Amino acid sequence: xxxxxxxxxxxxxxxxxxxxxxxxxxxxxxxxxxxxxxxxxxxxxxxxxxxxxxxxxxxxxxxxxxxxxxxxxxxxxxxxxxxxxxxxxxxxxxxxxxxxxxxxxxxxxxxxxxxxxxxxxxxxxxxxxxxxxxxxxxxxxxxxxxxxxxxxxxxxxxxxxxxxxxxxxxxxxxxxxxxxxxxxxxxxxxxxxxxxxxxxxxxxxxxxxxxxxxxxxxxxxxxxxxxxxxxxxxxxxxxxxxxxxxxxxxxxxxxxxxxxxxxxxxxxxxxxxxxxxxxxxxxxxxxxxxx
Ligand code: GUN
Numbered sequence: 001x002x003x004x005x006x007x008x009x010x011x012x013x014x015x016x017x018x019x020x021x022x023x024x025x026x027x028x029x030x031x032x033x034x035x036x037x038x039x040x041x042x043x044x045x046x047x048x049x050x051x052x053x054x055x056x057x058x059x060x061x062x063x064x065x066x067x068x069x070x071x072x073x074x075x076x077x078x079x080x081x082x083x084x085x086x087x088x089x090x091x092x093x094x095x096x097x098x099x100x101x102x103x104x105x106x107x108x109x110x111x112x113x114x115x116x117x118x119x120x121x122x123x124x125x126x127x128x129x130x131x132x133x134x135x136x137x138x139x140x141x142x143x144x145x146x147x148x149x150x151x152x153x154x155x156x157x158x159x160x161x162x163x164x165x166x167x168x169x170x171x172x173x174x175x176x177x178x179x180x181x182x183x184x185x186x187x188x189x190x191x192x193x194x195x196x197x198x199x200x201x202x203x204x205x206x207x208x209x210x211x212x213x214x215x216x217x218x219x220x221x222x223x224x225x226x227x228x229x230x231x232x233x234x235x236x237x238x239x240x241x242x243x244x245x246x247x248x249x250x251x252x253x254x255x256x257x258x259x260x261x262x263x264x265x266x267x268x269x270x271x272x273x274x275x276x277x278x279x280x281x282x283x284x285x286x287x288x289x290x291x
Contacts, residue, residue: 016278031285033091051274091277135280139272146269154181156184158185158204158206160204201222206227216232219258224258227261228262234248
């Protein structure tokens with residue numbers, strides 16, 4: 001069965017829009033998200049555009065700051081500082097990846113943790129690890145909610161996460177093992193050095209794949225009836241008008257045949273990621289106005 005991220009995201013957007021209507025009716029300003037995009041990466045441009053469109057849909061204000069590839073780290077940090085000090089802005093994201101001459105770590109650590117709606121700052125990652133209230137990074141947050149909305153039982157289950165990135169794999173593993181719902185899983189993290197990967201993935205009740213390698217996981221690696229969450233979305237060259245097709249990290253046809261639930265690509269995790277970002281921006285606004 002499909003886990004329809006797009007449909008679920010559309011439903012949640014309606015719910016957020018109602019909350020924003022309430023906020024504005026109270027006389028407060030709408031939540032405001034700022035995105036900084038450095039350079040010309042095609043996929044990043046699409047992601048940022050989708051985030052802006054989502055803001056419009058739920059009634060947020062949004063500002064896109066586009067900076068050239070040649071921007072120095074100092075210039076970017078100075079822009080971040082300006083936004084950190086602007087009370088009219090609730091959330092700030094700097095789209096990754098950044099040009100090689102800019103340190104992603106310096107940039108993510110320069111964002112005020114109170115505006116870090118990506119949840120990439122050490123303070124927010126630390127809080128997440130300790131089970132404290134924080135901004136959960138958008139992709140894991142979206143996945144948790146998708147599992148929740150489809151009432152997928154996680155307690156006591158074995159969750160296998162492939163990928164240990166700071167953005168997806170690691171926070172995902174922490175969330176799935178936390179005391180809570182969704183959560184309470186026994187979690188295994190796999191990565192490039194994992195031996196006997198297939199033996200491990202076949203033990204997964206919930207398999208979350210975030211490796212960025214198209215069709216890395218095939219149906220024969222999946223246990224009958226497992227829930228499969230495909231985080232990958234890679235542009236693969238193709239002979240069509242756009243010049244590419246989007247591929248997940250899971251070979252969909254063979255995986256769908258054996259899985260219980262599976263997310264499609266596109267239309268699965270992607271739209272839920274944007275929801276996570278919208279909810280974090282709303283939360284930041286609430287923190288500011290309601291304490
Ligand atoms: N690049 C890929 N995913 C993300 C994300 O969730 N946030 C930001 N800022 N950049 C990304």
